[in-house]
Amino acid sequence: MLVVKKFGGSSVANPERIKRVARRVVEEQQRGNQVVVVVSAMGDTTDELIELMKQVTDNPSEREMDMLLSTGEQVSIALLAMAIRDLGVDVVSLTGAQVGIYTDDVHTKAKILDITTDRIGEELAQGRIVVVAGFQGVNSHNDITTLGRGGSDTTAVALAAALQADVCEIFTDVDGVYTTDPRVVPEASKLERISFDEMLELASLGAQVLHPRSVEVAKQYGIPLHVRTSFDHREGTIVEEAPDMENAPVVSGVAYDYNVVKIGLFDVPDQPGVAKKIFKALSAQNINVDMIIQSAMRNNMNDIGFTTTRDDLRKALQIIEEIREEVGFKSYTHDEDVAKVSIVGAGMISHPGVAADMFEALADEGINLEMITTSEIKVSCVIKRAETEKAVKALHKKFRLHDLEEAKKYGK
Amino acid sequence: MLVVKKFGGSSVANPERIKRVARRVVEEQQRGNQVVVVVSAMGDTTDELIELMKQVTDNPSEREMDMLLSTGEQVSIALLAMAIRDLGVDVVSLTGAQVGIYTDDVHTKAKILDITTDRIGEELAQGRIVVVAGFQGVNSHNDITTLGRGGSDTTAVALAAALQADVCEIFTDVDGVYTTDPRVVPEASKLERISFDEMLELASLGAQVLHPRSVEVAKQYGIPLHVRTSFDHREGTIVEEAPDMENAPVVSGVAYDYNVVKIGLFDVPDQPGVAKKIFKALSAQNINVDMIIQSAMRNNMNDIGFTTTRDDLRKALQIIEEIREEVGFKSYTHDEDVAKVSIVGAGMISHPGVAADMFEALADEGINLEMITTSEIKVSCVIKRAETEKAVKALHKKFRLHDLEEAKKYGK
DSSP: OOEEEEGGGGGGGSSHHHHHHHHHHHHHHHHHEEEEEOOOOOOHHHHHHHHHHHHOOSSHHHHHHHHHHHHHHHEEEHHHHHHHHHHTTEEEOHHHHHHTTTEOEEEEEEHHHHOOOOOHHHHHHHOEEEEEEEEEEEESSSSSOOOTTTTHHHHHHHHHTTTTTTTTEESSSSSSBBBSTTTTTOOOOOOSSHHHHHHHHHHHHHHOOSSOOOOOOHHTTOOOEEESSSSOOOEEEEEOOOOOOOSSOOEEEEEESSSEEEEEEEHHHHHHOOHHHHHHHHHHTTEEEEEEEEOOOOOTTTEEEEEEGGHHHHHHHHHHHHHHHHHHEEEEEEEEEEEEEEEEEEEGGGOOOOOHHHHHHHHHHHHOEEEEEETEEEEEEEEEEEEEEEHHHHHHHHTTTTTTHHHHHTTO | EEEEEEEEEGGGSSHHHHHHHHHHHHHHHHHTOOEEEEEOTTTTHHHHHHHHHHHOOOOOHHOOOOOOOHHHHHHHHHHHHHHHHHHTTEEEEEHHHTTTTOOOOOOOOOOOEEOOHHHHHHHHTOOOEEEETTEEHHHHHEEEEEOTTTTTHHHHHHHHHHHHHEEEEEEEESSSSSSSOTOOOOTOOOEEEEEEHHHHHHHHHOOOSSOOHHHHHHHHHHHOOOEEEEOOOOOOEEEEEEOOOOSSOOOOOOEEESOEEEEEEEEEOOOHHHHHHHHHHHTTTTOOOOOEEEOOOOEEEEEEEEEEEEHHHHHHHHHHOOOOOOTTOOOOEEEOSEEEEEOGGGGGOOOTHHHHHHHHHHHHTTTOOOEEEETTEEEEEEGGGGGGGHHHHHHHHHHTSSSHHHHHHHHO
């Protein structure tokens, strides 16, 4: 069996932890498996490098940022390889460029285009454990690129796909995927299994366990993920194509996201092509728009509201100001005092009353819904920021997620 | 004009110094020159990485050491490139592998075999300043190698040779090559010019300014070196093939070296091939033997003495013990309480009395000579360690090196 194991920054934060990871990796090989390990930079290394950088310039070249930040993972792979060899096992470390993780040219958030498996294949055939630097690749000019947030997860999943690995284990500081954030709802349950689609929604909705990009790649190539803790040997959560749907809860998780702001445009002329103009202008500047609602028409005028991330707010407002005359709306406003709560579940497709139950649970708590969007497997509502925790608790309770056996009975 | 500039670790030890180096490099370009900059790791980075490594293993793989340590220069080049771009100048940083600095497979002390200049040439043609990581290369398996001590100097000189640069400037924390160590003799004079051969002797004899390997490469390809300080704009010392010999002092420098130990073998049979056996056995284990003397024969028995470095002492004694019976010498001893003082000067070739003057100067101070070797341009003596500074001062005075105009008159 070929296993890809990914360890995040907190799992390799110091020499002691690096040695523990080494033991864990060697155990896997001793079970008769081939092992490829992907690691992130040690703990705070990336932050320290950024701190150093800020003392040199306020406006760094993105190419040079990648040159700088990719050293963090290179330090990790060298130290982990040393720790593994210290246990008497043959091992080799490889940078993204040495593996042949080819990406596009978008420095600091490159996408993987292709992975060459020759070198890893040769090393595995020699009986070696292969330790690969996460988060980094190389573009067609032989320049170092990095993959942006969650990049090491993506490296691991893409490598698992390229190597046709049997499983990809993502080691993290939590022991699996929970029905909601246990810091908000201590009774949250750990899910044994979850589908790629549900995980994708949860990941996109602010659950920090896996980066959505890595889940997308896993889904695309059908690589099962095992999300588990590096601190002990407990099983975590399996993310896979189609867990037994009959035996799954209708709602499998409640997510929340504070990284939301609401922008409202008032008295927009009700003419064809107006919405296109607005959202084309935003997407041309890479503003990520999430939810959009258009209110009922009054006097041939509409109100249009949408949400974007907190980081994009300033840029979005600039663009709105620039297009105001051309589009012809009268005024606009924005609201940072909001959050998004969502329920996710593959079973919702066959249980049409779920959204109504969600609205009821929130209404019972006196929570006002400012915007609503639905997809086949999720319902999201924008609410006042201060009511987020109350909403998450109410929804978790409504769908009985403190006890997964109970949750499975909901709606049946 | 194409200029290669090398800045050592202390010149880029912190963000302020990196910015100063950036300004200096940009000034060079503004004078209309093409500029390639080679940098070392920032200040203590390498020591910090080694400290981290020691917490992981006592016995690191040399391949992984190179993977680890090469990150130090990668951080420097990224930060320096950012600082240069902050001044509005187009710039690109390149690792050893990206340049195409090909080395042999000897990790931690690799030798440069070949340098590809395509990438640097393209970048220079675009009007960019090129910042190259010193100390590192890549072998034929695409594995990262490092060049060992003085490696960044060697990178700079080898790059200057490959690019047919007009000059290679080595910036360091001293402002040039001195007639002796100014910490020992405060009146030591800065040399304006010195020949490759003299510099090579001085470098090998313990003067820390340039690594001998880099001087060898400079001599081989006829690249003039300019050794100067990065702290101000003073001219330093030019190292070149043949400075005006007529106008040069006979003796140009006094060097000393504490990294010497003496080993003596007693009652060695006076038979052909005995010396060969001893020194072959030592060189087979990479023991560097410097001076060798053989005493007059008594009863068909000789005494043989030689020097090696302090680091090699233990290994050398082991080998001596192993070959004792085969070679048939009776006993051996070693002495760590020694040092080597040397005078160097291209003018010695045509001034045969120089060695005698050296012995006289030392004898006048009551210093006993334990071993002597000479080459065309140097004379070295092993003396008691405690007498080193006294010897250096006496020799510096004897050859009038406190005043180079006076020194030129010596022997004429």
